[in-house]
Amino acid sequence: MAIDLHGKVLVVTGGGTGIGAETALAAAEAGMKVCLCGRRMPPLEETVARIEQAGGQAIAVKLDVTDQESESHLLDTAEKELGPVWAVFANAGRGLNRYVNETSDAEMKALFEVNFFATHRLLAESARRMLAHGQGGHLLACASCLSRFAIPKHGGYAATKASQDMLCQAMRLELKPHGIHVSSVHPITTRTEFFEVAAEHSGNSDYKVIDDAPKLFIQSSRRVANAVIRCLRRPRPEVWTSRIVRMATAIRCVFPTLFDRKVKDTAR
Ligand SMILES: NC(=O)c1ccc[n+]([C@@H]2O[C@H](COP(=O)([O-])OP(=O)(O)OC[C@H]3O[C@@H](n4cnc5c(N)ncnc54)[C@H](OP(=O)(O)O)[C@@H]3O)[C@@H](O)[C@H]2O)c1
Numbered sequence: 001m002a003i004d005l006h007g008k009v010l011v012v013t014g015g016g017t018g019i020g021a022e023t024a025l026a027a028a029e030a031g032m033k034v035c036l037c038g039r040r041m042p043p044l045e046e047t048v049a050r051i052e053q054a055g056g057q058a059i060a061v062k063l064d065v066t067d068q069e070s071e072s073h074l075l076d077t078a079e080k081e082l083g084p085v086w087a088v089f090a091n092a093g094r095g096l097n098r099y100v101n102e103t104s105d106a107e108m109k110a111l112f113e114v115n116f117f118a119t120h121r122l123l124a125e126s127a128r129r130m131l132a133h134g135q136g137g138h139l140l141a142c143a144s145c146l147s148r149f150a151i152p153k154h155g156g157y158a159a160t161k162a163s164q165d166m167l168c169q170a171m172r173l174e175l176k177p178h179g180i181h182v183s184s185v186h187p188i189t190t191r192t193e194f195f196e197v198a199a200e201h202s203g204n205s206d207y208k209v210i211d212d213a214p215k216l217f218i219q220s221s222r223r224v225a226n227a228v229i230r231c232l233r234r235p236r237p238e239v240w241t242s243r244i245v246r247m248a249t250a251i252r253c254v255f256p257t258l259f260d261r262k263v264k265d266t267a268r
Pocket residue numbers: 013014015016017018019020037038039040041043063064065066091092093094095114142143144145186187188189190191192193194195197221
C-alpha cells in the first residue's frame with residue numbers, strides 16, 4: 001500500500017535550486033511540509049514562495065552542510081517549526097571537472113566534505129532521531145549514475161557518489177528492521193546550475209559537461225523530483241531515471257573492457 005505523504009515533514013538539503021528545489025515543490029504538491037536548506041537565502045526564499053503560492057507549507061534554513069553540527073541545527077529547526085521529520089533528502093552537492101592525477105588532496109577532501117561527509121552526518125543523525133521516535137521514516141541521498149561508473153575528468157566526483165551509494169546500501173540493511181527506508185537516487189545529466197558551479201570550482205568556466213551530453217541523456221529536474229516522490233510513496237532501494245543508463249551499469253559490471261572501449265575521453 002502506498003504511504004500517505006499528506007502532512008508528513010520532508011527535509012531537503014540544497015533545496016533552493018535544481019533537483020532539490022523541484023523535489024521540494026513536488027513534495028509540497030503531494031501535501032508534505034518541507035524544510036529546505038542551502039548557503040544562499042534568495043533561492044531558498046524563492047522556492048518557499050513558490051510552495052506557498054501553490055498552497056503548501058515550507059521553511060528555509062540558511063546553512064552550510066559542511067559545518068559540523070549543521071545537521072542538528074537543521075533537524076532541530078524542522079522539528080520545532082513543522083513537526084516530527086518523516087523523510088530526509090541529502091541532496092546538496094557539487095562536481096569537479098578534473099583528471100584524477102591533476103586533483104590535489106585539498107580539492108578531493110573539499111569534494112568529499114560536501115558530497116559524502118555531510119551526507120553521512122545528516123543521515124546518521126536523522127537515523128538516530130528516527131530510531132528514538134520509533135515511528136519509522138525514509139532517508140534518501142542524491143548520488144548519481146556516476147556512482148556506478150566513472151568517466152574521464154569526473155573520477156573524484158564519481159568516488160564521492162560511489163561512497164554515498166555504499167552508505168545507503170549499508171544503512172538500508174541496518175535500518176530495515178526498524179521500519180526506516182533508505183534509498184539512493186541516481187540521476188543522469190540533469191539541467192541545473194550544477195554544471196556552472198562545477199566549472200567555477202574547476203577554474204574552466206568554458207567547459208560544461210552538459211554541452212557534450214547527448215540530448216537523449218539530458219533530463220529535467222522535475223523528472224528526478226517525480227521519481228523521488230514515487231519512491232517516498234512506495235519505498236524502493238534505488239531511484240533511477242534512465243532505464244538505458246541503468247542497464248549500461250549492469251553491462252559494465254560484467255564486461256568492464258567493453259564498457260571502457262565505449263567511453264571516450266571527450267573532456268577538454
Ligand atoms: N545535475 C546533474 O546532472 C546531476 C546528475 C546526477 C546527480 N546530481 C546530484 O544532484 C544533487 C543536486 O544537484 P543539482 O543538479 O540540483 O545542482 P544545483 O542546482 O547546483 O544544486 C546543488 C544545491 O546544493 C546546495 N549546496 C551546495 N553546497 C552546499 C553546502 N556546502 N551547504 C549547503 N548547501 C549546499 C546549493 O545551494 P547553495 O549554493 O545556496 O548552498 C544548491 O542549491 C547533487 O548532489 C548532484 O551531485 C546532479
